[in-house]
Amino acid sequence: MSRAAVQRQQRAMIQLAAGYGALGVVILALLFWLPWQTFPDLRLWIPFAAAFVYFEWQTVEVNDRLFASPSIMVLLTAAVVFGPESAVLGTAAIAAIGLLTPADISERQWFQPAANFGQLIASAAAATAVLALFLRVGVQPDVSGLVLWRIAVGSALASIVYGFVNYRMVLFAVSRVYGRLEVRPWSHIAAILLPMTGMGFLGGMLGATYLRIGTAALPLIAVVFFVGYMAFESYARLREAQESTIRGFIKALEAKDLYTRGHTERVARFSEMIGKQMGFDGTQLERLRWAALIHDVGKLAVPRDLIRKRARLTDEEYEIMQLHVHYVEDLLEDVDFLRPMVEIAANHHAHYDGNGYHGAGHEHGETPSKEACILAVADTFDAITSTRSYRVALTQPYAYAELRRHAGTQFDPEVVEAFIAGMENSGHRYGSSVELTEEEARYLAEEGLDQIRNADQVHGRNFPLAPMSKETPDG
Amino acid sequence: MAETRLHRLSIGLLAIIAVLAVGSMILVVRTDGQWGLVLLWAAVIAGTHSLSVPTPSGKRINLAIGPAVSAVLLLPDVLAVMAAVALGLVGGWVVLQWRSKTDRDADSDYVAESISMIAFGLVASIMLGGVAGSNIPFAWQQLLSVTAGAVVWFVLRALVSAWVGTEREDLASRYLWLLALEDWTVALTIFTGGALFGMTWFVMGLWAFAVAILPYAFSHLAFVRYTSTRITYGQMIRALAQIPEVADLAPRGHSARTADLAVAVAREIGLHPVEVTDLEYAALMHDVGRITLTEPAILKAGYTDEDIARWGAQIIAEAPYLQEVSEYVRVQHNPYRRPGEAKDPDVPMISKIIKVASAYDQAVHEMQMSPLESLERIHRGSAYDFDPDVSSSLRRVLVQRGVVAA
Numbered sequence: 001m002s003r004a005a006v007q008r009q010q011r012a013m014i015q016l017a018a019g020y021g022a023l024g025v026v027i028l029a030l031l032f033w034l035p036w037q038t039f040p041d042l043r044l045w046i047p048f049a050a051a052f053v054y055f056e057w058q059t060v061e062v063n064d065r066l067f068a069s070p071s072i073m074v075l076l077t078a079a080v081v082f083g084p085e086s087a088v089l090g091t092a093a094i095a096a097i098g099l100l101t102p103a104d105i106s107e108r109q110w111f112q113p114a115a116n117f118g119q120l121i122a123s124a125a126a127a128t129a130v131l132a133l134f135l136r137v138g139v140q141p142d143v144s145g146l147v148l149w150r151i152a153v154g155s156a157l158a159s160i161v162y163g164f165v166n167y168r169m170v171l172f173a174v175s176r177v178y179g180r181l182e183v184r185p186w187s188h189i190a191a192i193l194l195p196m197t198g199m200g201f202l203g204g205m206l207g208a209t210y211l212r213i214g215t216a217a218l219p220l221i222a223v224v225f226f227v228g229y230m231a232f233e234s235y236a237r238l239r240e241a242q243e244s245t246i247r248g249f250i251k252a253l254e255a256k257d258l259y260t261r262g263h264t265e266r267v268a269r270f271s272e273m274i275g276k277q278m279g280f281d282g283t284q285l286e287r288l289r290w291a292a293l294i295h296d297v298g299k300l301a302v303p304r305d306l307i308r309k310r311a312r313l314t315d316e317e318y319e320i321m322q323l324h325v326h327y328v329e330d331l332l333e334d335v336d337f338l339r340p341m342v343e344i345a346a347n348h349h350a351h352y353d354g355n356g357y358h359g360a361g362h363e364h365g366e367t368p369s370k371e372a373c374i375l376a377v378a379d380t381f382d383a384i385t386s387t388r389s390y391r392v393a394l395t396q397p398y399a400y401a402e403l404r405r406h407a408g409t410q411f412d413p414e415v416v417e418a419f420i421a422g423m424e425n426s427g428h429r430y431g432s433s434v435e436l437t438e439e440e441a442r443y444l445a446e447e448g449l450d451q452i453r454n455a456d457q458v459h460g461r462n463f464p465l466a467p468m469s470k471e472t473p474d475g
Numbered sequence: 476m477a478e479t480r481l482h483r484l485s486i487g488l489l490a491i492i493a494v495l496a497v498g499s500m501i502l503v504v505r506t507d508g509q510w511g512l513v514l515l516w517a518a519v520i521a522g523t524h525s526l527s528v529p530t531p532s533g534k535r536i537n538l539a540i541g542p543a544v545s546a547v548l549l550l551p552d553v554l555a556v557m558a559a560v561a562l563g564l565v566g567g568w569v570v571l572q573w574r575s576k577t578d579r580d581a582d583s584d585y586v587a588e589s590i591s592m593i594a595f596g597l598v599a600s601i602m603l604g605g606v607a608g609s610n611i612p613f614a615w616q617q618l619l620s621v622t623a624g625a626v627v628w629f630v631l632r633a634l635v636s637a638w639v640g641t642e643r644e645d646l647a648s649r650y651l652w653l654l655a656l657e658d659w660t661v662a663l664t665i666f667t668g669g670a671l672f673g674m675t676w677f678v679m680g681l682w683a684f685a686v687a688i689l690p691y692a693f694s695h696l697a698f699v700r701y702t703s704t705r706i707t708y709g710q711m712i713r714a715l716a717q718i719p720e721v722a723d724l725a726p727r728g729h730s731a732r733t734a735d736l737a738v739a740v741a742r743e744i745g746l747h748p749v750e751v752t753d754l755e756y757a758a759l760m761h762d763v764g765r766i767t768l769t770e771p772a773i774l775k776a777g778y779t780d781e782d783i784a785r786w787g788a789q790i791i792a793e794a795p796y797l798q799e800v801s802e803y804v805r806v807q808h809n810p811y812r813r814p815g816e817a818k819d820p821d822v823p824m825i826s827k828i829i830k831v832a833s834a835y836d837q838a839v840h841e842m843q844m845s846p847l848e849s850l851e852r853i854h855r856g857s858a859y860d861f862d863p864d865v866s867s868s869l870r871r872v873l874v875q876r877g878v879v880a881a
Contacts (some may be wrong), residue, residue, distance in 0.1 A: 148682050202689045209671065209686055212678040216614030220674075223667045224690040227660050231697035234531070238704045241796035242711060248793030249715050253766060297715075301722030305771045327721055335710040337703075 005427070012177045017111045020118030020169070027125050028092055037089035040082040047218070048078035049094045051225055056098040058233065070229050071098070072162055072196055073203035075124055076131065076155045077221060080207025084132040088125055095124035119169045127162035131155060131204070151208045152201060159200020163193045188281050246293055253300045260296075263382055266430075268292035270378035270423075274415060277422040278374075288371055291344035295375055298327025347372040348379055351410045373412035377403060377419050380411070385431030393431045396423075481639065485582040489568055492589055496561035503558045509551055513559045516546040520563025524588075525570045528665070528695055529702035532657040532748060537584075539567060540628060540662070541669035541691070543592055544599075544621050548673025553600040560596040564589045583639040591632035599624025617674055625666045629659065647745025654748045664694040712756050719765035729836055734758035737832035739872045740865060746824065754825045757803040761829050763787040764804075780808050803829065812859040827862040831869055834861065846878045 031037050039045070052074045078094060079087035099117040134154035167189065206224060210217040250264045271292040275285045306317055332342045347368045350356045354365035368376070384399040400420055407413040504510045519542040527535035546559045568585065603620035611619070633655035641648040672687035679686065719725040737758040741751045764787030767773055788805035791797050803825045811827055812819045831853055838849035850870060857863040873879040 148679060152682065152685070198689070199693075202685075202693070205682060205686045205689070208679065208682070209675055213614040213674050214612060216612065216618045216674070219618065220667055220671055223663060224671075227663050227667070228690055228694045228697070230660055231664070231694045231701065235697050235701040235704060238701060238708060241794075242704065242708045244796060245708075245794040246711065246715070248795070248797070249790060252790040252793040297718070300766060301718050301724075301769065303769050303771070330721055331714045331717055332711075335707055335714050337707045338711070 009177055013111050016173050016176050017114035020122075020173070021114040022118070024096065024118035024121040027121050028096060031089040031092055031125065038086050039093070040086035040090040044081055045078075045090055045093070047222075048074060048081070048090075049097060051222075052078075052094045053098050055225075055229065058229075070199065070225065070232075072127075072159050073199040073206075074225060075127070075162070076158060076200050076203030077207040077210075079128040079131050079158070080151055080155065080204050081210050084135045087128045087132045091128045092121050092125045095120035115173055119166060119173075122169065123162045123165040126165045127158040127200075130161045131158040134158075148208055151204045155204020155207075156197050156201040158204070159197045160193060162200065163196045167192075191281070243290075243293075246290075250293065250297065250300075260299075263386065264293060264296055266382045266386075267295065267375070267378045270381060270419065271374050273422045273426065274374045274378065274419045277418040277425075278370075278415070284371075287341055287344070288374060290338065291341040291348075291371055291375055292378065294328060294332060294338065294341060295345040295348050295379065297331060297345075301327050344369060344371040344375060348375040350376070352376075352407075352412045353409050356410070367412075370412070370415070373415045374419075377411050377415050381419065381430075396429055396431045399431060481582045481586070485586050488586055488589060489565065492561050492593070493565050495593075496558060496565050499554050499558035499561060502554050506554070507551065509555055512550060513555050514562070516542060516550065516559040517562035517566060520546065520560065521566025521570055524563065524567025525574060528661055528698055530658040530661045530698065531701065531705075532654045533702070533705075534580075534654070534658070536658055536661050536665065537567075537588065538665055539563065539588070539592065540595065540625070541665045541672075541687075543595060544625065544666055544669030545673035545676070545687075547596065547599040547603065547621055547624065548617050548670070549676060550600075553597070553604060556596045556600040557593070560592055564592060583636060586639055587632050587636035590635050591628045594631050595624040595628035598627045614674060618670065621666075621670050621673070625662075629662055646742045649745035650742050650748065650751070657748055661694075661698055664691055664698075667691075709755070712759055716759040716763055719762055719768075722766070722769060724765045724768045725762045726841060729833075729840065730759050730762055732836045732840070733761065733829065733833045736836060736869070736872070737828045739876075740828050740832060740868050741825070743868045743872050743875075744824070744828075744864070750825060753800055753803065754828060756797065757800045757807075757825055758829050758832065760787060760791055760800070761804055761807055761833060763790055766790070784808055807833070810859045811862040814859055822862075824862075824865075827865050831861050831865045835869060846873060850879060 052071055055069065055071050055074060075091050075094065079091050082090040096117065098120060099113045131154045134157065135150055202224075206217075206221045210221065247265070254260045254263060268289050271288050272285055275288045280288065302320065306320060328345050329342055332338050335342075350368040350372060352367060352373060354367060367373075381399050381403065384394050384402060385396060387393045403411055403416045403419070407416040500510070500513070503513055520539050523538040523542050525537070527537040530536055543560055543563070547556050550556050550559060571581065571585070599620050602623050603616065606616045606620065609616070633652055636655050637648045637651035640646055640651040668687045668691040671690070672683050675683040675686050713731065716730050720727050720730070734755050738751060738755050741754050746754065762783065764783040764785065767783075767786045768778075784805055784807050788801045791801035791804055794801075803823055806822055806826045807829045809820060809822045809826065809830075811822050834856075835849050835853055838844045838852050839846060842849075844852065850866075850873065853861050853866045853869065854863075857866055870879065874881045
């Protein structure tokens with residue numbers, strides 16, 4: 001990325017952090033000074049604040065639409081417990097202390113916490129204000145106790161408001177800093193908002209339990225918060241462990257071969273980028289990433305000297321190379337959740353027009369799945385732009401041209417364009433920085449891409465012996 | 476005890492519970508008119524008895540304790556509670572038979588579950604009656620009583636299932652006890668749902684359902700996914716461990732057989748369930764370093780078993796969550812004692828088990844020895860190569876499996 005663009009981005013980040021931070025301070029100050037709200041009893045405020053901070057610090061991410069962060073549940077329980085007179089101030093103050101995480105402090109990050117500060121306070125204040133109004137409006141002052149259905153509906157509404165304000169503010173921040181607006185389709189937003197509403201509703205009802213049965217409810221509420229969270233967390237950690245295990249394996253095995261080092265990681269990154277560009281949701285992106293991670297697992301079982309061979313492969317050797325596609329299936333067929341990914345990975349050499357070699361679940365002449373097409377483009381791009389035993393890396397523009405030339409036959413044209421657009425957007429550069437001579441380009445165009453891929457047999461020609469561009473930028 | 480004796484025990488227990496149910500029900504009908512409510516709770520307990528949730532230990536807990544907690548809080552006295560719990564247990568047994576969901580664990584689960592449930596009902600409702608006059612707030616009286624009952628339930632359940640399980644399949648009782656304790660998160664979630672319902676029913680009406688069921692539903696989802704992820708994680712490690720075998724660099728099936736035998740030995744010895752899982756992964760991957768043999772230069776230069784172990788450990792160490800497993804693999808060939816050294820080297824039990832299991836499998840499947848010869852070979856190496864504790868445990872496992880005569 002150019003220096004001017006970097007500076008522009010940094011300026012936008014500073015403005016945004018300052019703006020959001022100031023917004024948070026203003027909201028807090030208004031709530032403190034206006035007589036509308038009083039600060040809740042500290043003996044109640046501290047436990048809820050501690051629970052909230054704990055959850056914010058321990059955030060574990062999972063691409064699973066069914067699990068939302070439990071923070072909204074804590075906030076709404078606290079709001080109901082504090083009562084409408086203290087709910088907004090009390091929860092805004094809780095949100096204010098959840099801003100700095102230990103990771104931010106150790107990495108000296110300031111943009112994220114400052115933006116979070118404003119964002120959390122604004123969302124929490126907006127949500128609990130809705131709840132407080134809902135509990136108050138039209139209620140006679142002398143009615144003792146709160147009406148349960150008002151708490152139920154109010155907390156559900158409040159969590160929707162929370163999610164909405166949060167989402168709009170993140171969207172605004174992203175569009176200001178990165179200059180692009182990733183408007184998600186409504187179904188994506190609903191998928192996030194729905195579990196959030198459930199969490200918020202539950203939070204409100206737990207608050208109501210406290211109002212009805214007193215302090216004996218607090219241990220039970222704590223159990224709901226923490227044991228529920230622990231169950232979720234151990235699930236999330238296990239998923240993380242699973243992914244890091246396969247990443248580690250592949251990394252360790254690739255490391256032995258200079259020419260394939262980092263290949264899988266890059267292909268996974270490219271595939272994910274294309275998926276994002278094409279509007280995939282979290283679950284689809286995860287599937288794509290996994291497919292990319294395992295796409296070359298079978299190759300690990302192929303003798304190294306074959307992969308590294310400097311001369312043209314014999315027919316027999318070529319056969320062995322192609323077998324790696326089927327190794328993937330043999331190896332991973334018993335892993336239940338990888339089944340769809342194995343199918344994608346096994347078909348990453350299948351062509352858009354139905355040619356090419358392919359694995360199970362795919363007939364000759366059939367168009368491979370979108371995911372397999374994405375993986376094919378990502379894999380080819382990395383193969384062209386990295387040095388192989390039989391040739392040096394080629395340039396990025398050359399790789400684009402190759403992809404475009406085979407779009408419609410070997411590659412899905414939509415995927416190719418999404419890839420190039422995404423790549424240009426990210427500003428990363430891969431491959432050699434030296435342009436091909438006209439003759440070399442013509443040779444490549446004539447001989448075609450099939451020879452470049454895998455044990456491609458172009459080796460032996462005088463290819464541009466240009467130095468590799470320095471370490472590829474990691475995204 | 477054998478399966479048949481266990482079955483007889485569970486039938487006998489069922490008869491006692493049935494007598495208890497009928498007796499207390501008669502007393503309930505005679506003393507006051509709440510028998511309809513008792514029947515309702517008995518039906519709920521019986522229904523939830525056949526629903527279960529998978530737990531981190533790989534077993535299942537049935538949900539009946541949830542409604543039992545509510546029943547203690549909502550029924551008038553000890554008698555009514557005992558009638559509901561006992562009737563519910565009898566009903567639960569009938570539902571199990573009717574749905575013919577009787578797997579090999581059915582009898583032992585039923586024994587553990589019913590003994591601990593009855594203990595829960597007694598302790599919780601007697602305590603609730605005992606604290607009734609004190610000046611503790613009512614909600615706290617309720618909470619304390621059911622909590623005390625639940626602790627008794629949980630401990631008794633773990634104890635009984637450890638005892639029954641040991642009798643049945645030669646597993647160390649320590650292993651089973653720890654396994655049952657692993658499940659405290661799930662048990663606590665079910666208990667909390669029941670307590671929330673029982674405490675809020677009178678003050679919140681139908682909203683009590685939302686308060687009790689929603690938190691449980693969220694956790695249930697997480698538990699179910701945790702369990703399925705754990706299964707696929709195991710499957711994935713099994714798959715990765717096969718790469719050398721697929722590439723014809725290691726004998727087919729050796730790692731899977733070694734893992735199977737090693738896990739059986741570890742359970743017999745009584746390792747902690749968490750360690751048993753680590754052991755399983757380490758045993759599956761103990762030969763993964765052989766992938767390195769795809770490198771012709773290494774084949775030419777030659778290598779030792781220790782090299783394979785070290786390369787395997789390096790590969791595994793790339794996964795941040797498998798650091799310990801990598802260490803077990805690295806030292807898998809170390810002898811537990813060294814000739815000429817006064818102090819024994821500190822080899823982890825897991826590595827010692829892998830060493831024995833792998834050597835045994837190698838003797839049987841690669842050297843074509845009989846099981847008895849292979850066992851003899853292991854025993855002969857007990858001076859410093861193979862830990863005698865592990866080799867005698869291996870013998871017990873083989874006897875148990877009928878491979879070697881007792």
